[in-house]
Each structure stands twice: as C-alpha cells, then as structure tokens.
Amino acid sequence: MINMLSEADQTELMFVAAQTGMAEWMARKKSPGSAQSKTGNAGVRRVPMREFSRSLPMSLLRAREAVMRHFRPSLRDHGLTEQQWRILRALAAIETIEVTELARVAFLLGPSLSRILRDLEARHLIERRVAKADLRRGVVSISPKGLKLIEAVAPSSEAIYAAITRRYGARKLAELQDMLHALEDRLSELSDADE
Numbered sequence: 001m002i003n004m005l006s007e008a009d010q011t012e013l014m015f016v017a018a019q020t021g022m023a024e025w026m027a028r029k030k031s032p033g034s035a036q037s038k039t040g041n042a043g044v045r046r047v048p049m050r051e052f053s054r055s056l057p058m059s060l061l062r063a064r065e066a067v068m069r070h071f072r073p074s075l076r077d078h079g080l081t082e083q084q085w086r087i088l089r090a091l092a093a094i095e096t097i098e099v100t101e102l103a104r105v106a107f108l109l110g111p112s113l114s115r116i117l118r119d120l121e122a123r124h125l126i127e128r129r130v131a132k133a134d135l136r137r138g139v140v141s142i143s144p145k146g147l148k149l150i151e152a153v154a155p156s157s158e159a160i161y162a163a164i165t166r167r168y169g170a171r172k173l174a175e176l177q178d179m180l181h182a183l184e185d186r187l188s189e190l191s192d193a194d195e
Helices: 007-020 022-030 035-039 056-077 082-092 099-106 110-122 144-168 170-194
Strands: 126-130 138-142
Touching (some): 056 144, 082 126, 099 138, 110 126, 144 170
8 A cells, every 4th residue: 555655655654654653644644624635745844853852952952941941030130141150150169170171061162151251250250360380271260259149049049959859859850860971971982982
C-alpha cells in the first residue's frame, strides 16, 4: 500500500507518523474539511530531524527560561541584569580571578564581559587590577559593596530556590543537577576526543 502513495506522501508518512502517531496522521489525511486535504501538505515540514519540541538545546533553553522567570523580578528590584548577577555570584565564591577565566566560568563572551565589568566597576561592585605576574592580564574580585549586594539579594534568591524545590521536589532537583553535570562532563569528553 505504501508504494501506491506519491513520493511526497511517503516522506510525509514516514516523518509525521513517527512524530505524531499513525492514527492521528491518517485522521488528518482522511478528514475532508482539514487544511491537510485542501492544501496537500499544509502545516507539515518534511525534514529528517527530530521534532522541534524534542530538540535538546530547545528543551534546555525552555527549562532555563522557566527557572529565570522567577529570578528576574528580584534581580531587577536590585538593579541587576542576569549577566551581572552571574558575575557577582562567581566572584563571591573566590578571592580573585583572571578576566579570561571569569569569561569561561560565567559563560560570557569577552566583549560582553568587558562592558559588564565596566558597569559593575562604575557601581563599585567589583575591583579590577593588573596581575602582578603578568601586566597584560587583568584580575577581578568582588568589592565589599558587591558582597553587601549579594547578601541583600540572597534571601529572595533562596526563597525562590525553596519554592522551586517544593514544587519540583528536592530529590528530583538534586538528580536533575547531577544529570546536567554528567551530561556536561560526557559532552566535554566527546569534544576532547574530537580534538
């Protein structure tokens, strides 16, 4: 029977049936009033890829957005952007760090980091200086004012974490973090093997 279909319909059958289920596809094809029967192929993309909603990068972006949606209002209340907060959080955990290493740790591109560091320095939230060992390298640390800001944001940040934990479950959240770390490790091993 599949050989009786046109090549376009065969391709559609393979990808749509795999993604949405054969019964659903057949129902759309047979329904006389459907957009499918009037236009032939409306609404269906025939690409040999997984469904867009099942894309790992998109799933991770959607999850990140779902989380950050809860943190943004608190950051705005304290006059911070997500990137500024990311830098302050990274700096709060260490004494000093080279700018290039900070870019790597905070997942920011150099030009963006330079602009953000300029803004944070103008607000006296960080301190920058030249590395003693190599005058070409800059090092950054959080200032006392920056630490006070972290302390001011911390209660609302921890309250948001607590709400997320209650909603999602402490065990599941810990497992998710472990799984994300494992994914990162395995993929970095894959990248290392390719080099």
